[in-house]
């Protein structure tokens with residue numbers, strides 16, 4: 001992708017880690033992750049704790065800021081609890097600016113590689129609020145505080161309406177990826193056509209039927225790999241950028257090592273249509 005951002009092939013997700021966030025972020029970096037996903041949404045993420053983990057890794061000489069791909073999100077008031085990173089009475093544009101300023105402070109940096117709209121304002125489609133918010137995010141990017149922009153929790157309809165509204169095409173889409181929907185086939189096809197990088201989360205937890213499937217078990221046995229490793233390798237081979245939020249040191253290592261799993265093109269196609 002342009003703008004000189006190097007996008008890693010795996011992202012470490014920091015949701016739901018609370019007090020363990022600093023230590024797990026540092027451990028992920030020590031294990032080899034270079035992409036970190038967070039959000040300025042205290043309800044599910046402890047973004048300041050991510051910043052503490054980054055600082056510890058810098059101090060210990062594990063990584064430098066330049067090695068990292070940092071991604072955070074703007075979350076509407078409806079997705080937040082009482083711990084808001086902005087004034088809820090302010091305009092959406094001001095909320096975006098305040099949320100971004102707070103994220104940069106949490107993360108101890110002057111820019112992030114990726115800034116993501118956590119979810120559109122409405123489930124049914126792209127709204128004027130989304131257009132206003134997106135324009136404010138573009139402004140943040142143009143001011144140098146983000147390199148690339150993304151949207152999350154979107155349907156194909158959201159994306160089509162977003163484009164029809166004249167909004168700038170996102171660099172990323174981040175979605176929960178259900179195998180029973182062909183691993184979000186429609187959205188992935190839209191992304192592929194427009195060179196949008198598709199980030200998939202809940203690849204394991206949304207797809208228990210895949211982890212039980214004989215095809216996946218057979219590949220795991222042949223490759224001497226775990227079932228999650230086959231799923232993550234499949235995701236990469238199908239063109240996705242996978243996220244893992246494991247809290248387990250061994251799983252962190254295994255997830256990164258899934259790069260070494262070999263899948264034939266036929267196997268990728270078979271897993272792609274295994275459940276939907």
Ligand SMILES: NC(=O)c1ccc[n+]([C@@H]2O[C@H](COP(=O)([O-])OP(=O)(O)OC[C@H]3O[C@@H](n4cnc5c(N)ncnc54)[C@H](OP(=O)(O)O)[C@@H]3O)[C@@H](O)[C@H]2O)c1
Pocket residue numbers: 012013014015016037038118152153174201202203204205226228229243244245246247248251252254255
């Ligand atoms: N945009 C959004 O709205 C949104 C929503 C949800 C998540 N996310 C992002 O995606 C990240 C990942 O979330 P997720 O929903 O995919 O779930 P996750 O937090 O990655 O959870 C995966 C579950 O699978 C287990 N697991 C077992 N073996 C594993 C292995 N080898 N590798 C990884 N996990 C293994 C984990 O347990 P162990 O911890 O014991 O390994 C954990 O219970 C989040 O941290 C967040 O950054 C974004």
